Amino acid sequence: MFHEYLGIVPKGDLILLQMLGEKLNKRSFLHVNSTREGGGVAEILQRMIPILSGLGIAARWEVIEGDARFFDITKKVHNALQGFPETITPEMWDYHYEINRTNAKKLSLEADAVLIHDPQPAPLIEFRKSGVWIWRCHIDISSPQQTVSEHLCTYCKKYNAAVFSVPRFAQAMGIDEFIVHPSIDPLSFKNRELKTEEVQETLNKFQIPSDRPMILQVSRFDRFKDPIGVIKAYRTVKKYNDCILVLAGSPATDDPESETILNEVREYAGKDPDIFILLLPPFSDKDINALQRSATVVLQKSLKEGFGLTVSEAMWKGKPVIGGAVGGIPLQIIHGMTGFLVHSVEGAAFRIRQFLNDPDMSERMGKTAKEYVRKNFLITRQIRDYLLIWYALENRGESVFEL
Ligand code: UDP
Numbered sequence: 001m002f003h004e005y006l007g008i009v010p011k012g013d014l015i016l017l018q019m020l021g022e023k024l025n026k027r028s029f030l031h032v033n034s035t036r037e038g039g040g041v042a043e044i045l046q047r048m049i050p051i052l053s054g055l056g057i058a059a060r061w062e063v064i065e066g067d068a069r070f071f072d073i074t075k076k077v078h079n080a081l082q083g084f085p086e087t088i089t090p091e092m093w094d095y096h097y098e099i100n101r102t103n104a105k106k107l108s109l110e111a112d113a114v115l116i117h118d119p120q121p122a123p124l125i126e127f128r129k130s131g132v133w134i135w136r137c138h139i140d141i142s143s144p145q146q147t148v149s150e151h152l153c154t155y156c157k158k159y160n161a162a163v164f165s166v167p168r169f170a171q172a173m174g175i176d177e178f179i180v181h182p183s184i185d186p187l188s189f190k191n192r193e194l195k196t197e198e199v200q201e202t203l204n205k206f207q208i209p210s211d212r213p214m215i216l217q218v219s220r221f222d223r224f225k226d227p228i229g230v231i232k233a234y235r236t237v238k239k240y241n242d243c244i245l246v247l248a249g250s251p252a253t254d255d256p257e258s259e260t261i262l263n264e265v266r267e268y269a270g271k272d273p274d275i276f277i278l279l280l281p282p283f284s285d286k287d288i289n290a291l292q293r294s295a296t297v298v299l300q301k302s303l304k305e306g307f308g309l310t311v312s313e314a315m316w317k318g319k320p321v322i323g324g325a326v327g328g329i330p331l332q333i334i335h336g337m338t339g340f341l342v343h344s345v346e347g348a349a350f351r352i353r354q355f356l357n358d359p360d361m362s363e364r365m366g367k368t369a370k371e372y373v374r375k376n377f378l379i380t381r382q383i384r385d386y387l388l389i390w391y392a393l394e395n396r397g398e399s400v401f402e403l
Helices: 011-023 040-054 068-081 090-106 122-127 146-156 196-205 227-238 258-269 285-294 309-316 345-357 359-376 379-395
Strands: 028-033 058-063 113-117 132-137 161-164 176-179 214-218 244-249 275-279 297-300 321-324 340-342
Touching: 011 379, 028 040, 040 058, 040 309, 040 379, 068 090, 068 146, 090 122, 113 122, 113 379, 122 132, 122 146, 132 379, 161 379, 176 379, 196 285, 214 227, 214 285, 214 309, 227 244, 227 258, 227 345, 244 258, 244 285, 258 275, 285 309, 297 309, 297 345, 309 321, 309 359, 321 345, 340 345, 345 359
Parallel strands: 028 058, 028 113, 113 132, 132 161, 161 176, 214 244, 214 297, 244 275, 297 321, 321 340
Antiparallel strands: none
């Protein structure tokens, strides 16, 4: 399996992975999250589990189940952690715990290392049986609603360690904390090279014209992704440059708000024949790949963002990307080098026009962007980091870094 990555990812990562695979051979590594499809966490896990298995590690992925009330609560918790005002009552927290208790009875939580992703399954730590337990936070908790983050922390501080995507998300939790940037798989259907005919097939399927530049944003329909702001920026650009806008998204099973947001977006777009709102079924990887490759400019105009895998996905395809200067986006977009960071609709419109009017600059930045992703945001590096953390937690001894 590894040979396929040779020549694509940094060789040093492959050497380290091979060594860690030997050290952790046949040991068990369990990942738990709350959805098998939709969003960045599921995206990474789908690719990571087979690679871990290929390394000789007994990797498993479990998904907790919940009802509408549970996911309504966890979406509110998610929003509050990203700084949006929400009220989480004691009864809601109790229900969050209860659903996790039910899941703990059904799931096999025994493993040498357990990585629990995000707040939804965080209470599972109360049912720990064995192994090293790590809480992995993928969301932007740079300015959370304090009461909500404190309550969640009552669980998180019971883990052996916490992992954040971006340094400024780390909190003083009294446990070991690590920074691991998310990543994309260059060999997945979403990111592999496509033939021109394959790209055209997708455009035909959605009846998207290729006679004008395409502005694209691929995202769940979520207020923090600012789809309305994207339409506003497009409308400003459209006064000067003829172009089309594609907003592509699909629902995540753990996101009950997406339908409301989708309706708002449709209403706001009105009858503009040059705005294409695509509601994609889960696992539309090849179509997303094709859309990203067809785009002239890719936007990720988020207002809050854990990391923003879509940014690396587009950069890997050599595209000029414009991203909101939030969360993990500035890790990927080095302003003026690998894309542009923006703080407003006006800023986004200005940068879109700059790219549309200067194809040479777009190409130059796109090339730099691809190499930046190669060095920093490919999946082999992320697996290396996770395995190193597991290995370090088991082997570092108690007193090396008593800080
Ligand atoms: N994605 C997808 N279909 C969609 C919308 C998004 O497959 O309709 C993918 C997207 O390509 C990316 C991931 O979902 O791989 C989104 O990850 P990101 O970190 O950008 O945002 P999140 O949804 O985790 O907040």
